[in-house]
Amino acid sequence: MTPDARRAVLRQSISVAVATGLYGISFGALSVVAGLSTAQTMALSLLMFSGGSQFAFIGVIGAGGAAGAAIATAGLLGARNGLYGPQVTPLLAAHGWRKPLAAQLTIDESTAVATAQSDPAAGRLGFWWTGVGVFVMWNLFTLLGAVLGDALGDPRTYGLDAAAAAAFLALVWPRLADGLARLVAGAAVAVGLALTPFTPAGVPVLLAAVVAVVVGLVAPQDETKEPA
Amino acid sequence: MSPAATWFAVIAASAVVFALKLVGHLVPDHWLAKPRVARTAALVTVALLSALVAVQAATIGRHLVADARLPALAVAAVALMLRAPFIVVVVLAAGTAALLRALGMS
Numbered sequence: 415m416t417p418d419a420r421r422a423v424l425r426q427s428i429s430v431a432v433a434t435g436l437y438g439i440s441f442g443a444l445s446v447v448a449g450l451s452t453a454q455t456m457a458l459s460l461l462m463f464s465g466g467s468q469f470a471f472i473g474v475i476g477a478g479g480a481a482g483a484a485i486a487t488a489g490l491l492g493a494r495n496g497l498y499g500p501q502v503t504p505l506l507a508a509h510g511w512r513k514p515l516a517a518q519l520t521i522d523e524s525t526a527v528a529t530a531q532s533d534p535a536a537g538r539l540g541f542w543w544t545g546v547g548v549f550v551m552w553n554l555f556t557l558l559g560a561v562l563g564d565a566l567g568d569p570r571t572y573g574l575d576a577a578a579a580a581a582f583l584a585l586v587w588p589r590l591a592d593g594l595a596r597l598v599a600g601a602a603v604a605v606g607l608a609l610t611p612f613t614p615a616g617v618p619v620l621l622a623a624v625v626a627v628v629v630g631l632v633a634p635q636d637e638t639k640e641p642a
Numbered sequence: 643m644s645p646a647a648t649w650f651a652v653i654a655a656s657a658v659v660f661a662l663k664l665v666g667h668l669v670p671d672h673w674l675a676k677p678r679v680a681r682t683a684a685l686v687t688v689a690l691l692s693a694l695v696a697v698q699a700a701t702i703g704r705h706l707v708a709d710a711r712l713p714a715l716a717v718a719a720v721a722l723m724l725r726a727p728f729i730v731v732v733v734l735a736a737g738t739a740a741l742l743r744a745l746g747m748s
Contacts, residue, residue, distance in 0.1 A: 499666015573739030580735030606693035622693035630682025
């Protein structure tokens with residue numbers, strides 16, 4: 415990898431870590447409002463470390479839901495992390511103590527940065543820098559949010575919710591050069607939005623993945639020479 | 643919920659989420675060597691990320707919502723077509739949404 419390519423990966427990883435980390439402020443603030451202590455809030459960011467699952471968990475607790483419902487919802491939203499594993503393991507070749515560490519850092523952002531790179535070395539660099547970067551920033555800002563609470567105001571004022579969507583768009587963008595991938599992306603958007611009113615949070619995104627499984631297994635092999 | 647019950651839920655849910663992550667890392671390598679499986683795994687990532695973009699940009703809870711996030715996402719898409727760097731895309735989207743909300747959009 416050239417120094418320039420290396421710098422580009424690090425720049426992308428750090429941008430993602432900062433953008434995602436800032437959103438941790440809103441998680442920390444909302445968690446305390448939902449009735450969790452600062453220690454419980456930090457335990458979620460350190461141990462669960464999956465934004466969607468964490469927001470869903472405090473949402474259920476805050477609404478007075480049972481422990482079982484909170485656990486199930488968090489699991490449902492976290493299930494996609496399990497689908498990311500097979501994408502990043504060939505890049506990482508992690509063994510021993512690195513394997514559970516890599517697993518804990520396998521989230522939307524680290525997978526997206528890792529798989530957006532053109533060669534495995536850049537992908538590996540992107541995975542670790544983004545994973546560790548998001549972990550550090552997410553936890554620091556969770557703590558800040560839990561301590562400061564509502565004093566900072568609504569993160570939407572700063573457009574941070576739009577930033578999250580734009581970040582994922584930018585990360586999936588390089589993969590959309592392939593026709594089959596574009597087809598799957600369009601179908602996934604349609605499925606995700608169509609199911610949102612009718613299913614619990616997390617389910618629409620998971621069912622969108624079913625589209626990819628069906629297309630990937632059924633579509634003729636020669637339509638795409640190289641997996642995106 | 644009592645503090646003890648909340649702690650139980652926090653630990654149990656974290657364990658479930660971690661177990662799901664770990665399962666993905668324990669899939670045998672030779673499963674992935676088949677081109678069709680490798681292609682499917684790549685398409686699954688595309689589908690998950692695309693659905694996440696849609697859900698994060700156009701829903702609140704179980705409702706479909708059109709607010710300042712949609713024009714912000716459109717600005718991001720234009721920036722990507724013009725090959726803008728990642729951080730520029732994200733900052734432009736955040737700035738667009740923040741500006742539109744300052745002007746009174748939801």
